[in-house]
Amino acid sequence: MFAKSTWIKLPRNVLVGHGVLDDVGTAVAELSLGGTPLLVTSPSPNELAGDRLRAQFDGAETVTVDSASFGAVAEIVEAAEDAGATFLVALGGGKPIDLAKMAADELGVGFVSVPTAASHDGIVSGRSSIPEGDTRHSVAADPPLAVIADTEIMANAPWDLTTAGCADIISNYTAVKDWRLARRLKNVEYSEYAGALSEMTAEMLVDNADSIKQGLEESSWIVSKALVSSGVAMSIAGSSRPASGAEHLFSHQLDRIAESPALHGHQVGVGSILTEFLHTGENGQWRAIRDALEAIGAPTTATELGIDDETVIEALTTAHTIRDRYTILGDGVNEDAAIEVASFTGVI
Numbered sequence: 583m584f585a586k587s588t589w590i591k592l593p594r595n596v597l598v599g600h601g602v603l604d605d606v607g608t609a610v611a612e613l614s615l616g617g618t619p620l621l622v623t624s625p626s627p628n629e630l631a632g633d634r635l636r637a638q639f640d641g642a643e644t645v646t647v648d649s650a651s652f653g654a655v656a657e658i659v660e661a662a663e664d665a666g667a668t669f670l671v672a673l674g675g676g677k678p679i680d681l682a683k684m685a686a687d688e689l690g691v692g693f694v695s696v697p698t699a700a701s702h703d704g705i706v707s708g709r710s711s712i713p714e715g716d717t718r719h720s721v722a723a724d725p726p727l728a729v730i731a732d733t734e735i736m737a738n739a740p741w742d743l744t745t746a747g748c749a750d751i752i753s754n755y756t757a758v759k760d761w762r763l764a765r766r767l768k769n770v771e772y773s774e775y776a777g778a779l780s781e782m783t784a785e786m787l788v789d790n791a792d793s794i795k796q797g798l799e800e801s802s803w804i805v806s807k808a809l810v811s812s813g814v815a816m817s818i819a820g821s822s823r824p825a826s827g828a829e830h831l832f833s834h835q836l837d838r839i840a841e842s843p844a845l846h847g848h849q850v851g852v853g854s855i856l857t858e859f860l861h862t863g864e865n866g867q868w869r870a871i872r873d874a875l876e877a878i879g880a881p882t883t884a885t886e887l888g889i890d891d892e893t894v895i896e897a898l899t900t901a902h903t904i905r906d907r908y909t910i911l912g913d914g915v916n917e918d919a920a921i922e923v924a925s926f927t928g929v930i
């Protein structure tokens with residue numbers, strides 16, 4: 583008997599466009615959620631768009647979070663219970679969205695994702711990424727019931743956030759290579775459909791690189807669609823594998839050890855140059871990854887990340903320890919090899 587089964591959870595409403603921030607109330611009404619939400623945000627997005635959102639939800643309270651942690655999730659859960667909130671609305675970058683996603687799961691309520699920056703592909707995914715001590719959890723949670731991505735707000739966000747989102751998508755190339763490797767060597771479950779969607783998303787972004795320019799609202803449109811598509815790939819896979827391989831482990835490690843980490847997307851982009859080299863060698867496709875990052879103006883070196891060479895080498899040699907996820911890093915890259923790959927690719 584064929585006993586395999588799968589459960590793919592996806593958002594019901596996805597709105598992308600100019601000024602759609604003012605349609606959050608309508609999109610929520612359409613979901614028949616009832617009651618009052620708790621607004622979960624971080625300081626800059628709150629200042630930028632909090633009032634426009636509150637104007638659509640009478641009596642909604644706001645909780646402002648600063649960093650991604652389990653403590654912050656508990657804070658949101660408590661605030662939602664105190665306020666009697668029946669659902670959550672997350673406004674901002676990846677951190678408030680991830681935190682609200684987890685808190686909503688814990689509370690057993692729905693949540694709505696309102697990204698203010700095209701900086702990461704967690705805006706749609708059914709995963710939350712939360713650091714804890716020496717490790718980084720990719721926690722399963724329900725994806726948002728609705729995603730409302732206002733391209734006007736995203737286009738006016740600092741440009742770095744958009745190039746970070748592009749780099750998070752470009753990193754799908756190496757993430758899928760790691761996933762396939764893990765399937766071959768460790769019999770990890772692999773989804774052809776999710777892998778292909780993830781790669782196609784990166785391909786389309788790279789093909790449209792000429793239209794991704796500061797000041798062009800169309801850029802936010804192209805990047806948002808790619809972020810949605812990458813998030814859907816994660817939902818289909820039921821794991822962050824299609825969008826997170828060794829380049830993400832490298833970035834998570836930088837988040838832990840760098841004095842001043844760079845944006846998530848920028849770090850995974852540089853990680854992708856390094857891990858592509860590890861996959862395909864000196865004549866492999868690492869130059870194509872670097873050129874794609876360069877074309878959209880994302881960092882390609884340690885200096886451009888604002889991180890010193892020693893920290894990059896430490897992150898590369900220890901990244902395999904951060905999570906039980908088999909990648910091209912295997913049981914670890916030694917220091918000489920790490921210096922070789924980082925020097926050859928011009929990262930250091």
Ligand SMILES: NC(=O)C1=CN([C@@H]2O[C@H](COP(=O)(O)OP(=O)(O)OC[C@H]3O[C@@H](n4cnc5c(N)ncnc54)[C@H](O)[C@@H]3O)[C@@H](O)[C@H]2O)C=CC1
Pocket residue numbers: 624625626627630650674675676677678680698699701702703704705707708709710711712735736738739740743746750816822845846847
């Ligand atoms: N769950 C998932 O599948 C995924 C989760 N992530 C997680 O998302 C986080 C990275 O996301 P980021 O957005 O880079 O982090 P973030 O939420 O810290 O945002 C970065 C900065 O941009 C600011 N910002 C956001 N919108 C702005 C605007 N319109 N104008 C001015 N400033 C604005 C924020 O206040 C913050 O200072 C990481 O924790 C990462 O692990 C990333 C990808 C996928």
Ligand SMILES: O=C(CO)COP(=O)(O)O
Pocket residue numbers: 703704709710711712719720750822825826830831
């Ligand atoms: O950042 C992500 C995908 O782009 C999520 O990946 P992680 O599961 O490694 O946190």
Ligand SMILES: [Zn+2]
Pocket residue numbers: 702703750825826830846847850
């Ligand atoms: Zn990412």
